Amino acid sequence: MPFVNIKITRDGATPGQKAELIKGVTDLLVKVLRKNPATTVVVIDEVETDNWGIGGETVSVIRRKSK
Amino acid sequence: MPFVNIKITRDGATPGQKAELIKGVTDLLVKVLRKNPATTVVVIDEVETDNWGIGGETVSVIRRKSK
Amino acid sequence: MPFVNIKITRDGATPGQKAELIKGVTDLLVKVLRKNPATTVVVIDEVETDNWGIGGETVSVIRRKSK
Amino acid sequence: MPFVNIKITRDGATPGQKAELIKGVTDLLVKVLRKNPATTVVVIDEVETDNWGIGGETVSVIRRKSK
Amino acid sequence: MPFVNIKITRDGATPGQKAELIKGVTDLLVKVLRKNPATTVVVIDEVETDNWGIGGETVSVIRRKSK
Amino acid sequence: MPFVNIKITRDGATPGQKAELIKGVTDLLVKVLRKNPATTVVVIDEVETDNWGIGGETVSVIRRKSK
Numbered sequence: 001m002p003f004v005n006i007k008i009t010r011d012g013a014t015p016g017q018k019a020e021l022i023k024g025v026t027d028l029l030v031k032v033l034r035k036n037p038a039t040t041v042v043v044i045d046e047v048e049t050d051n052w053g054i055g056g057e058t059v060s061v062i063r064r065k066s067k
Numbered sequence: 068m069p070f071v072n073i074k075i076t077r078d079g080a081t082p083g084q085k086a087e088l089i090k091g092v093t094d095l096l097v098k099v100l101r102k103n104p105a106t107t108v109v110v111i112d113e114v115e116t117d118n119w120g121i122g123g124e125t126v127s128v129i130r131r132k133s134k
Numbered sequence: 135m136p137f138v139n140i141k142i143t144r145d146g147a148t149p150g151q152k153a154e155l156i157k158g159v160t161d162l163l164v165k166v167l168r169k170n171p172a173t174t175v176v177v178i179d180e181v182e183t184d185n186w187g188i189g190g191e192t193v194s195v196i197r198r199k200s201k
Numbered sequence: 202m203p204f205v206n207i208k209i210t211r212d213g214a215t216p217g218q219k220a221e222l223i224k225g226v227t228d229l230l231v232k233v234l235r236k237n238p239a240t241t242v243v244v245i246d247e248v249e250t251d252n253w254g255i256g257g258e259t260v261s262v263i264r265r266k267s268k
Numbered sequence: 269m270p271f272v273n274i275k276i277t278r279d280g281a282t283p284g285q286k287a288e289l290i291k292g293v294t295d296l297l298v299k300v301l302r303k304n305p306a307t308t309v310v311v312i313d314e315v316e317t318d319n320w321g322i323g324g325e326t327v328s329v330i331r332r333k334s335k
Numbered sequence: 336m337p338f339v340n341i342k343i344t345r346d347g348a349t350p351g352q353k354a355e356l357i358k359g360v361t362d363l364l365v366k367v368l369r370k371n372p373a374t375t376v377v378v379i380d381e382v383e384t385d386n387w388g389i390g391g392e393t394v395s396v397i398r399r400k401s402k
Contacts, residue, residue: 053223
């Protein structure tokens with residue numbers, strides 16, 4: 001019955017990679033806490049790099065500087 | 068003053084249906100807890116089926132299988 | 135399959151009131167969007183009034199002023 | 202190490218304004234709680250006005266009425 | 269740089285189990301998306317069973333019925 | 336009308352510090368985006384260090400190691 005929300009920057013994660021994340025997190029909750037996978041929900045949010053900040057700067061700016 | 072976040076898969080909910088959800092949840096909070104509707108905020112997130120997992124699989128895959 | 139998060143201030147909502155909120159939101163999603171209630175999850179967060187702000191002030195301060 | 206999520210309606214906030222929000226919130230957490238800015242994450246969600254409700258109505262409807 | 273929020277019912281998960289979840293989710297994000305573990309944040313929310321609903325009922329009520 | 340959620344570890348932030356955060360974030364949204372402070376909501380979550388992970392470890396473990 002757990003609910004998991006994964007937030008990542010929008011960077012071209014493929015449907016296959018997202019399916020792998022969902023499978024992996026669900027299996028982990030079953031293994032560690034014996035949760036029921038049938039009602040385990042995982043939602044992935046992909047966030048534009050202009051909208052994600054770390055260290056006080058947006059990821060867009062950080063990447064531009066690091067080029 | 069409550070804040071409500073509703074996450075659903077992106078499946079063509081119309082503006083009218085979303086307005087109905089917002090009205091319904093707000094009315095419910097007024098009725099059950101006598102909350103002030105004027106400052107009750109409801110935010111709906113519509114999530115791509117590739118990004119929503121249940122039972123360890125994405126909704127995209129589940130739907131493909133069930134066709 | 136929807137996921138709903140309701141945030142309210144911690145003000146003595148009873149288990150019965152919380153059950154009523156959960157029932158009401160689930161019924162609403164079934165009625166408006168024909169969602170499957172069996173996998174509809176509702177989580178209520180009760181937040182201390184020191185930790186909830188509106189209009190730039192905490193609810194604790196607002197209530198003290200209004201006494 | 203804090204995590205901050207800012208939800209606003211999608212109303213044309215510019216990359217510069219979003220960068221200013223991220224910088225401002227990070228600085229605030231450093232000033233008030235001496236948090237480490239290097240691991241302070243800020244994520245901004247911009248939400249369609251059809252999906253944001255206040256007072257039981259969507260922002261789309263409220264704006265239409267107020268014109 | 270990802271942020272993960274795991275919501276589970278408060279059911280006596282031990283510090284060791286929570287550490288295992290955090291390690292597992294972080295490793296998964298490194299493996300699948302090559303994310304930087306140093307800035308990967310995982311936050312676990314443990315929710316009272318009165319505050320968690322599924323199928324329109326609280327977990328407290330469901331468990332009482334199933335005894 | 337914005338909604339802001341600030342997650343920090345539970346480390347003895349005082350009511351005064353939390354009020355300062357709430358005031359600061361609200362002022363920032365008014366200044367940068369001309370948002371209406373009256374309907375700007377800020378919610379602070381304080382999370383146990385056993386439930387917060389970074390770099391694949393809980394903050395509890397990281398602090399124990401660094402002593």
